[in-house]
Amino acid sequence: MPAKGSTVLERLLWQEENMDPARDDKARVSKYRSYRKRVIALVIAVVVVIAGFSVYYSLISKPTGEKTLTVYTYSSFMAYGPNKTKAFNAVFGTFEKAHNVKIVVKTPGNGILQQLQAEKNNPRADIVIGLTNMNGVVASSQGLLVNYTPPADSYINSSLLKDMGSAASYITPYEYSYLGIDYNKSFVNSTSSAVNGSFMPSFGDLAGSALASNLLLENPTVDDTGLGFLLWQIAYYKYVLHDSNWTDWWNATKPYTQGHIYDSWDTAFSYFDTGNHTNLLVSYLTDPAYNNFFGYGNSTGSSVTYHNGTAYGWRTIYGTGIVNGSSNLTLDKEFVNYFLSPTVQNEIPTNEWMYPANSSIALPPSFDVLPNQNNIYPLNNYVTASDIAANIQTWETQWLNLQ
Structure with a gap:
């Protein structure tokens, strides 16, 4: 009051x-x-x-x-x-x-x-x-x-x-x-996921058991952050890897992400970095600025995904x-x-x-x-707003059928 x-x-x-x-x-x-x-x-x-x-x-x-x-x-x-x-x-x-x-x-x-x-x-x-x-x-x-x-x-x-x-x-x-994969720095260093001190994961890396079992996600059918991540992953597979079978990633991670997909970003975040396989979170690339502003330390970072040294993200x-x-x-x-x-x-x-x-x-x-945004290729260039409007119901239905 x-x-x-x-x-x-x-x-x-x-x-x-x-x-x-x-x-x-x-x-x-x-x-x-x-x-x-x-x-x-x-x-x-x-x-x-x-x-x-x-x-x-x-x-x-x-x-x-x-x-x-x-x-x-x-x-x-x-x-x-x-x-x-x-x-x-x-x-x-x-x-x-x-x-x-x-x-x-x-x-x-x-x-x-x-x-x-x-x-x-x-x-x-x-x-x-x-x-x-x-x-x-x-x-x-x-x-x-x-x-x-x-x-x-x-x-x-x-x-x-x-x-x-x-x-x-x-x-x-x-x-x-841009959306980002928030991560516990100590964790990624301990799993050899960091390269020269930097976490630069590909979607293939995220599908591996060490990372997938620690990844907290949001349901794309009810949450904006989750929807953005789904579009990020689809665009990466279709236009970076030239692989139309984008559902393969979800099938590969399914054994590890059961119980790690939440209906809202805030619920997912409440579990982030609390131990017991919670070291990665789909969130926003700007999160470290918040921690820096309030003096909350730098034990966590955030990253987009990479392929052959190029950074790809969803805005x-x-x-x-x-x-x-x-x-x-x-x-x-x-x-x-x-x-x-x-x-x-x-x-x-x-x-x-x-x-x-x-x-x-x-x-x-x-x-x-924060990372220099100019060094990130926006996958939005591949999946336009019109593409989203035309295909989102199909993509969401396909995703639901995988769960």
């Missing part, structure tokens, strides 16, 4: 009573377990006090305007920086004050895309934050979003827009990161868009453009632990520990 003596508080973020954070589109938890426990304890306390609603506050004065913008996003948005209230105030409070509007932020428990689909004939949101290059084409092709390209689009790396495919006319990227992109049916189009467009401004983009690195989409934003020193 807010401390006594706080300034006027504006409730910004609601969660509906049936929400399940474990199925959040992009649940992110702390990389430091004692800190994570404190966060969980706080969330539990809030839920108990307010009977099912997780409520967050921003220290801003209540706007006098009558307009309200309703935003759908994921519950962990801006949640893992040094001060969530400050980050929310910067991102949402600044816009409220500038436009004399109230912003209400909700996190659909059944997923952002699913909520938009359910409300297609009676939309209740104006803005959506958190659709990706993996589901954006679906949202745009189903008429859920408004076609809009903001003026600030010119600051976005053109490769991000390319990865969004046809959805780039509807969804504006605000952050991105996940998150974007914002305008919900079709919104009655606040002028204000909506202002907000989407504003989301690429330094005011918002400077908050991305140390609150979302992703790269800001605005290429003019300087990165904090904590990101210096």
Whole structure:
């Protein structure tokens, strides 16, 4: 709850009573377990006090305007920086004050895309934050979003827009990161998996018993990180190895990964590096920046996959868009453009632990520990957004049949 003596508080973020954070589109938890426990304890306390609603506050004065913008996003948005209230105030409070509007932020428990689909004939949101290059084409092709390209689009790396495919006319990227294989450095050194002190695994290496028995994965049918990894693996097999039998990798790892595939990233992470074959995790390549920023040590690292000395990775992109049916189009467009401004983009690195989409934003020193992205070949170049939309149901069904 807010401390006594706080300034006027504006409730910004609601969660509906049936929400399940474990199925959040992009649940992110702390990389430091004692800190994570404190966060969980706080969330539990809030839920108990307010009977099912997780409520967050921003220290801003209540706007006098009558307009309200309703935003759908994921519950962990801006949640893992040094001060969530400050980050929310910067991102949402600044816009409220500038436009004399109230912003209400909700996190659909059944997923952002699913909520938009359910409300297609009676939309209740104006803005959506958190659709990706993996589901954006679906949202745009189903008429859920408004076609809009903001003026600030010119600051976005053109490769991000390319990865969004046809959805780039509807969804504006605000952050991105390669997925990574997080690893315990002592473990990979003990298994001779490191080369000159660096962990540079191929998918063949990951299928071997020593690594596969330590690999924690996410279910691609219900988790964005898991879906990204599936696309990473399929693209690697089909276009790097020129092997159409991508299911062979899952068959090879199946004896070792039973019980190691989780329905959410946060659940998988809670087991990472806890002993008993938990030394590898499918996560984000930016994770070491988090640990560096908070001084949590460097006992773990993160890597993409390699083949013949070349690094190959999968890049996940998150974007914002305008919900079709919104009655606040002028204000909506202002907000989407504003989301690429330094005011918002400077908050991305140390609150979302992703790269800001605005290429003019300087990165904090904590990101210096990360691999040079320019040395990674994006497998997104092979599997486009249109390919994903056309094949994802088939790929997911094939994956399920292997389990």
